[in-house]
Amino acid sequence: GAGVSQSPSNKVTEKGKDVELRCDPISGHTALYWYRQSLGQGLEFLIYFQGNSAPDKSGLPSDRFSAERTGGSVSTLTIQRTQQEDSAVYLCASSLLSGNTDTQYFGPGTRLTVL
Amino acid sequence: GEDVEQSLFLSVREGDSSVINCTYTDSSSTYLYWYKQEPGAGLQLLTYIFSNMDMKQDQRLTVLLNKKDKHLSLRIADTQTGDSAIYFCAVMFSGGYNKLIFGAGTRLAVHP
Numbered sequence: 733g734a735g736v737s738q739s740p741s742n743k744v745t746e747k748g749k750d751v752e753l754r755c756d757p758i759s760g761h762t763a764l765y766w767y768r769q770s771l772g773q774g775l776e777f778l779i780y781f782q783g784n785s786a787p788d789k790s791g792l793p794s795d796r797f798s799a800e801r802t803g804g805s806v807s808t809l810t811i812q813r814t815q816q817e818d819s820a821v822y823l824c825a826s827s828l829l830s831g832n833t834d835t836q837y838f839g840p841g842t843r844l845t846v847l
Numbered sequence: 848g849e850d851v852e853q854s855l856f857l858s859v860r861e862g863d864s865s866v867i868n869c870t871y872t873d874s875s876s877t878y879l880y881w882y883k884q885e886p887g888a889g890l891q892l893l894t895y896i897f898s899n900m901d902m903k904q905d906q907r908l909t910v911l912l913n914k915k916d917k918h919l920s921l922r923i924a925d926t927q928t929g930d931s932a933i934y935f936c937a938v939m940f941s942g943g944y945n946k947l948i949f950g951a952g953t954r955l956a957v958h959p
Contacts, residue, residue, distance in 0.1 A: 763945060765946065765947075774851075774950050775890075777948070827945065838882070
């Protein structure tokens with residue numbers, strides 16, 4: 733079946749502009765996660781959704797970052813007034829939240845470049 | 848806070864075994880994962896191990912877990928050029944939410 737998809741695959745924007753990144757999780761997956769991967773770094777957790785609610789927003793780096801999930805499916809990550817340090821690959825993952833394994837499956841990511 | 852450490856680079860000859868190591872600090876972690884990332888691609892789940900296991904084998908992959916030392920390793924037998932990628936160790940955070948804590952990744956280079 734289809735995996736996690738993300739759009740756009742690449743986004744170049746100017747400093748100060750707002751951007752929206754989209755994630756389509758695997759159908760039926762209850763949990764959705766956003767991570768950020770900066771150049772040469774590991775993955776940094778941003779936010780976790782269970783259904784439409786976000787019990788853990790602890791990883792959002794500033795109030796310029798927000799995310800929502802509607803209908804228990806698609807999620808959008810919005811970055812307002814982008815800064816150059818926001819340049820990174822933003823990865824989305826989803827999981828079934830069944831049993832204890834909760835294996836997360838990742839999308840291909842959106843590469844964001846802020847000029 | 849929770850931390851996961853990996854060596855950054857490993858170079859092996861084609862046909863040899865590769866061993867990628869990882870240490871972590873959260874002793875309550877229940878599941879530990881290995882992901883593979885090829886250039887320009889997302890993360891591909893390779894394998895995972897539950898914390899009450901010492902070893903898990905899946906074809907060419909062997910995962911060893913030393914819970915006492917909080918050490919995880921991934922062994923790739925008969926390493927091929929197609930195994931060249933970045934390998935991430937990830938530990939499930941035990942603090943109530945299902946977030947993964949990732950290491951910085953080990954870049955595996957396979958040469959003839």
